[in-house]
Amino acid sequence: MLNDNQSGLEIYAKVEDLLGVYEVAPKLYRYYYDTLEDLSFNSLLDIGCGSGHFLKSLKLKFPSKRLYGIDKSRVMVERAKSFGLDVSTKRLHELDGKFDIATAIFDMINYLKQDELESLFRDLRESLMDSGYFLFDINSEFGLSELAVGSFSTEDENRFIAIESDYQEGIYESHFTLFERVGSLYRRSHGVIKQYLYRKEFFQTLDGWKIIEILPIKLYDMGAYDKEIYLMQKIY
Ligand SMILES: C[S@@+](CC[C@H](N)C(=O)[O-])C[C@H]1O[C@@H](n2cnc3c(N)ncnc32)[C@H](O)[C@@H]1O
Structure with missing residues (x-):
């Protein structure tokens, strides 16, 4: 798991x-x-x-x-x-x-x-x-709560990534959504990374x-x- x-x-x-x-x-x-x-x-x-x-x-x-x-x-x-x-x-x-x-x-x-x-x-x-x-x-705290919050997305020929980040009470949470090219389709995956102050x-x-x-x-x-x-x- x-x-x-x-x-x-x-x-x-x-x-x-x-x-x-x-x-x-x-x-x-x-x-x-x-x-x-x-x-x-x-x-x-x-x-x-x-x-x-x-x-x-x-x-x-x-x-x-x-x-x-x-x-x-x-x-x-x-x-x-x-x-x-x-x-x-x-x-x-x-x-x-x-x-x-x-x-x-x-x-x-x-x-x-x-x-x-x-x-x-x-x-x-x-x-x-x-x-x-x-x-x-x-x-x-400034690094986590001010600098890196909000939305960000970027891509290349085979990948598109969107990241949504927020900070609350000592925990910074980034949600990653990735679209990866697989042949002529895209596979979507999602994951979270938490950072602790x-x-x-x-x-x-x-x-x-x-x-x-x-x-x-x-x-x-x-x-x-x-x-x-x-x-x-x-x-x-
Ligand atoms: C932001 S990256 C930094 C990687 C690298 N030090 C660098 O400068 O590019 C954090 C890394 O910590 C690793 N990591 C997270 N928790 C870990 C743990 N409990 N033990 C070993 N590695 C861990 C992740 O897999 C990831 O590669």
């Missing part, structure tokens, strides 16, 4: 290239590089690595490091494998070995409900070395972790800060 986000994630995987994320991603990556350059590490785990664009860029930037990615979408993982990346659909608790740093880039954290996020932080402690780091971004207070109370730095950023240059980049450290 698919949960809400799974149906939406499957559609997202099919249309990611139409959504403008590749255009803005390099700006976000640069913030990550700046922090990673200041930390000494040999191994990095990218959680929710998607189709692997960030890992691919890290491979060029940090060629001597061990880089590994996990994502729960099989479509995404197959695509990332086609770039020659070391990735899998394994869950965190199924991983062997430990990493110096973990990353979760481009909204990955907002995709998780509070209980899922709490178990991610719990499981991640097992997959990180002592004093290991977790570097991730989250959407701010998280604030500093949540991360402050996580057992075994401390916040090292929070960097507010304007990825889209549209008024207020739309994201925050967190650097956290496992303390026990």
